[in-house]
Each structure stands twice: as structure tokens, then as C-alpha cells.
Amino acid sequence: MPRPNLTEIPLIDIAALGTGARDGVDEVAARIVAACEIAGFFYVSGHGVPNSRIAEIFDAADWFFAAPQVLRDALDVKTSPNFRGYVPMGIIGPNKPRRMLEAFQMMLDLPPDDPDVRAGNIMAGPNRWPDGAPAFRAAMEAYFAAMMDLTRLLLSAFARGLRLPDDFFSAHFRKPLTQLRLLHYPPQPPDSDAVGVEAHTDTGAFTILLQDDVGGLEVRTRDGRWIAAPPISGALVINIADMMQRWTNGRFVSTPHRVRNRTGRDRISVPFFANPDYRAVITPIAGARPDGEISYTPLACGPYVEAAYLAAWPHAERKQ
Helix, strand or coil, X not given: CCCCCCCCCCEEECHHHHHCCHHHHHHHHHHHHHHHHHCCEEEEECCCCCHHHHHHHHHHHHHHHHCCHHHHHCCEHHHCCCCCEEECCCCCCCCCCCECCEEEEEECCCCCCCHHHHCCCCCCCCCCCCCCCHHHHHHHHHHHXXXXXXXXXXXXXXXXXXXXXXXXXXXXXXXXXXXXXXXXXXXXXXXXXXXXXEEECCCCCEEEEEECCCCCEEEECCCCCEEECCCCCCCEEEEECHHHHHHCCCCCCCCCEEECCCCCCCEEEEEEEECCECCCEXXXXXXXXXXXXXXXXXXXXXXXXXXXHHHHCCCCCCCC
């Protein structure tokens, strides 16, 4: 059956997920599944992330992108063996359009004695931080922890809505390849053809996005139109990514989106990319579709994410 065309991105109050009340959880899970099937995008309120935590991460972003360029350049991602640190304005792989954004990114921080770190896994290792900025690091780590908590709630809701065991997805997020990014989009002239980020879908399972009040995020409908996903006070944006589309055998949709900043103001956003474990294998759920057809082959998570990161940041040096 053809999917309805996206006309509006739904807003879902997910407070019940934090209470565990069965009836409330089931209702929220059903609404989430419906949004994932039709839109691949939805807003969440009642997510439990304190306003103070959100204010801290915006303060951290404002501080970092206003810091001297030499401080940011010292953390250039090209000098990182595992994709951590600063991404300068416009940097992306060959044959890609210039992105009018700069970024700072961190992942799960692993100690030197972690088996993946010892083995030289390019996706594993410690994060990199600017010298003399403990408040910046603290804000990043606290927000990362809050997003990990929210990820677990959403994974459980996805599973519940699909009539799967609550830990069906979360069992593959024990040591995940999650990534938190701070993004700064400078304003572009109204007649500019430059984009903050080009039309794309995300690589992993799903993304949790915090955006400031500037706007600029746009989502593509199935008939090719672009509709705005404007900021909603107190809400986060969730979008399904490529792995979850495969995992649900095409039942959930990974929807193209882009950012264009024509506001005349600097835009800050904070995406959290919920990616499974390196060794997770994304096997399509046989019963996810009524016709029982399998549309995808199993996918090894780690090599897939690694290839995507190497394409985006091709100068990152591999560990030997």
C-alpha cells in the first residue's frame, strides 16, 4: 500500500516512556511507529532533558565557535586517528558540495586498555578537548550522557511499537558508535545557492537533534517538495536513518533532509547520531512487513559507519 505523503511533522509527548506505565507506553510507541512509517521525522516533548542541560550545551557551542581559530585548529579532525575534534568550514570528501558549516564532534570515550583501542580500531579511542576548558568538556559529556539515556528510551519504544521484546534494539547498543556534534552554520545571502548541508539521509539508526531558534532544517516529501522543520520550544527532532530503515525491512523510512540558513543569523544545532555497536549486524526483521518480503541483506554496522566517516573526512589518519 502506498504511504501517505508527508504534510506535517508530528509532535509526540513521550513523557510516559519515562514512567513505565504500560498503557501510556504502548500509546506513545504506536504514535512513534506511525510517524516513522509515514514521515521518518517527528518532534518529541516530555523527553526529560532538563532545560539547564540544553542551556549548557548551547553555551558550550557559542564558546567554542567564538574561540580563537588557533584553538579550534589544534583539534583538526585531519590529525585525529578516530574522527574526534574540529571539522573546519566546508570540509567534506571529494566530489561533494562545499558545506557551509563547521563542527566539533565526540564519541564514546574509551580508555587505553579497551580491547578495541588496543586492537587499533579506527572508530575507538579517547575524545579530544581544548586545553584549559573544563566547563566545555563537562557540558559535552553531560549532554552526551543525557542523549544516551534518551536513546535507550526510544529504542525500547521502537521495539514495543513493532511488537518486539523491549531490548530487541538496545541489545545492539552496548558499546555504540554514537556521535555528538556541535554545528555552526554562518548565514548565507537570500539569493545564495550555497547550502549548510546538502540533501542527505543519515547513516546510523536514528538522530536526535537539538536546534536553536534560527531554523533552516528542511525535509523532503515523497512528491519531491521541501517542507520546513522549524524549531519548537522545548522539543527535540528525531529522524530515522538508513540502518533503521534496513532493520525494519523498509517499514520505517529514512527521509532526505537538508539545511539552508537564509536568516541573516548564525545557526547552532546539536545532533546526536545513535549508531549501534561496531560488531552489530543489522538483519532485517522478517515480520516487520505484512507481506513478509525481505528487502535488504544483513549489514555489518562497524565497516558501514567507518566507510561513511572515511568518505566525509578522508584525511583522518588510520592507527597502525
